[in-house]
Amino acid sequence: xxxxxxxxxxxxxxxxxxxxxxxxxxxxxxxxxxxxxxxxxxxxxxxxxxxxxxxxxxxxxxxxxxxxxxxxxxxxxxxxxxxxxxxxxxxxxxxxxxxxxxxxxxxxxxxxxxxxxxxxxxxxxxxxxxxxxxxxxxxxxxxxxxxxxxxxxxxxxxxxxxxxxxxxxxxxxxxxxxxxxxxxxxxxxxxxxxxxxxxxxxxxxxxxxxxxxxxxxxxxxxxxxxxxxxxxxxxxxxxxxxxxxxxxxxx
Numbered sequence: 001x002x003x004x005x006x007x008x009x010x011x012x013x014x015x016x017x018x019x020x021x022x023x024x025x026x027x028x029x030x031x032x033x034x035x036x037x038x039x040x041x042x043x044x045x046x047x048x049x050x051x052x053x054x055x056x057x058x059x060x061x062x063x064x065x066x067x068x069x070x071x072x073x074x075x076x077x078x079x080x081x082x083x084x085x086x087x088x089x090x091x092x093x094x095x096x097x098x099x100x101x102x103x104x105x106x107x108x109x110x111x112x113x114x115x116x117x118x119x120x121x122x123x124x125x126x127x128x129x130x131x132x133x134x135x136x137x138x139x140x141x142x143x144x145x146x147x148x149x150x151x152x153x154x155x156x157x158x159x160x161x162x163x164x165x166x167x168x169x170x171x172x173x174x175x176x177x178x179x180x181x182x183x184x185x186x187x188x189x190x191x192x193x194x195x196x197x198x199x200x201x202x203x204x205x206x207x208x209x210x211x212x213x214x215x216x217x218x219x220x221x222x223x224x225x226x227x228x229x230x231x232x233x234x235x236x237x238x239x240x241x242x243x244x245x246x247x248x249x250x251x
Contacts, residue, residue, distance in 0.1 A: 002022075002023050003019060003022065003023035003024075003033065003052060003053075003056055004019070004020040004022040004023060004227065005017035005018070005019055005020075005056060006018040006019075006020065006157065006158070006217055006219065008111075008155040008215065008217065010153045010155060010213055010215060011111060011113050011153060011155055011249065013115070014113050014115060014120065014249060014250065014251065015057055015058060015099075015249070015250050016111055016113075016247075016248060016249035016250070017056065017057070017247070017248055018109060018111075018157035018158055018217065018219075018245070018247045019033055019035075019053060019056075019245060019246045019247065019248070020032075020033070020158070020227040020228060020245070021033050021034070021226075021227060021228060021229055021243060021245065022226075022227060023052065024049045024052070025045050025048045025049055025052075026041050026042075026045050026046070026049060026243060027045075029234075029239050029240070029241060029242070029243075030045075030241070030242075030243045031243075032229075032243060033049050033052070033053070033243075033245075033246070034046060034049055034229070034243030034244060035049050035050050035053060035101075035103060035243075035244055035245070035246040036103055036105075036242075036243060036244030037050075037066075038244075039241055039242070039243060039244060040240070040241045041241075041243070047061075050064060050246075053101070053246055053248060054099065057099040057248050057250055058250070059097060059098070059099045059250060062081055063081050063097060063098055063099060064099045064101050064248065065078060065081055065082060065085075065091065065098055065099065065100055065101060066085055066091075066100075066101040066102065066103065067085050067086050067087070067088045067089065067090075067091060067102075067124075068085045068086065068087045068088070069088075069089050069102075069103065069124045070087050070088070070089060071089065071126055071128040071129050072087075072088065072089050072129060072132065072134065073089070073129060073132040073133040073134040073136075073137045074087065074088040074089060074090070074134075074137070075088055075089075075090040075091065075092060075121075075123075075134070075137045075138055075140075075141040076088040076090070076091045076092075077091075077092055077093070077141055077144070077145070078091055078092070078093040078095065078098055078100070079093065079094075079095050080095065080098075081098060089123060089124045089125070089129050089134050090102075090121060090122065090123035090124065090134055090137065090138040090141070091121065091122050091123075092112075092119065092120065092121040092138060092141040092142050092145060093119070093120060093121075093145075093251070094117070094118055094119045094120075094145045094146060094251075095251070096118075096250075096251040097250070097251070098250060098251070099248045099249065099250035100120060100121065100122035100248065100249055100250070101122065101246055101247065101248045102122045102123065102124045102246070102247050102248075103124065103244040103245065103246055104124060104157075104158075104159070104221075104244065104245050104247065105221065105228075105229040105230055105231040105234075105242050105243065105244050105245060106126075106159065106160040106165075106221050106222065106230050106231045106232050107124055107125060107126035107127075107129075107159065107160075107198075108123075108124070108125040108126070108130065108156050108157070108159045108198060108199060108202050109122070109123075109124065109125075109156070109157040109158070109159070109245070109247035110122065110123040110124075110125055110135065110138070110154055110155065110156050110157070110202065110206075111154070111155050111157070111247060111248075111249045112138060112139070112142060112152055112153065112154045112155075112211075112249075113152070113153050113249060114142060114147035114148060114151045114152045114153075115151075115153075116148070116151055117145075117146045117147045117148060117151065118146075118251060119142045119145045119146055119147040120142075120249050120250070120251055121138045121139075121141065121142050121249075122138075122247065122248070122249055123135060123138045125156075125202055126198075127171075127196065127198060127201075130198070130201055130202055130205060131174070131175065131178060131201075133205075135154075135202060135205045135206055135209060136205060136208075136209045139152060139154075139206075139209045139210070139211060140209075149209070149210040149211065149212075150210060150211070150212045151212050152211040152212055152213075153211070153212060153213040153214075154206045154211050154213070154214045154215075155214075155215055155216075155217065156199050156202055156203065156214075156215070156216040156217065157216075157217050157219070157245075157247045158217065158219035158220070158221045158227075158228050158245065159198055159199050159202075159216065159219070159220070159221060160198060160220060160221050160222045160230065160232060161199070161220035161222065161223065162187065162195050162196060162197040162198070162199075162200065163195065163220075163223075164220060164222035164223060164232065165195055165196045165197075165198055165222075165232070166189045166190065166193045166194070166195055166196075167189075167193065167194050167195070167196050168192075168193060168194075169192060169194070171194070171196065172186050172194045172196070175196075182201070184200075185197040185200050185201045185204075199216045202216075203215075203216060221233075221245070228245060229242050229243040229244060229245050230242070
């Protein structure tokens with residue numbers, strides 16, 4: 001099966017993509033393109049999957065750069081490929097030939113570009129990272145490399161949708177304590193539960209950061225098991241582990 005790569009016209013002409021799980025070498029609960037080095041999938045199979053992604057991006061496997069994601073607002077600035085993955089949740093670069101890669105399984109994968117300035121970025125924005133400012137920090141780091149805030153395009157890829165993201169009162173309280181206006185991102189759920197609009201929150205933060213364009217591709221990871229991995233779906237099914245989707249961009 002060939003790779004399936006979702007792209008956004010707003011990031012053209014840069015090579016980029018939100019890869020689905022189709023076209024990978026993994027099997028069992030990981031069936032498909034599992035690129036998660038931290039999963040319990042066979043390491044050699046994950047390497048094969050990542051090599052296929054690197055080939056699709058037109059770079060050598062060691063130029064497909066990722067980070068040790070820790071749900072932070074930390075951003076790594078790359079001017080050359082790194083051997084060790086830094087602990088961070090976003091990357092930016094103005095160096096050609098480097099593909100920035102983010103792994104997700106419900107959280108927001110966000111790809112950034114200021115084509116005119118030749119600066120790109122990629123961020124993993126779960127609820128914690130988004131609340132703590134990882135998207136704004138990525139934009140700031142791009143500006144530090146010469147990007148113009150208003151020229152930055154940001155695209156959120158496949159992410160869990162509000163209808164599938166039910167949370168408890170403590171979760172909502174954390175957002176409301178930060179800003180009562182965050183109530184707009186919650187809708188009533190079952191009983192005392194709430195449903196959180198993660199992509200709506202992400203888009204609002206991006207626009208507040210002053211980017212020139214922000215969009216979500218509209219794909220829900222939870223609702224389409226044939227195309228996307230989902231941590232929440234795996235939890236509901238009682239499975240022991242889950243695959244990780246990859247999103248990449250390069251100059």
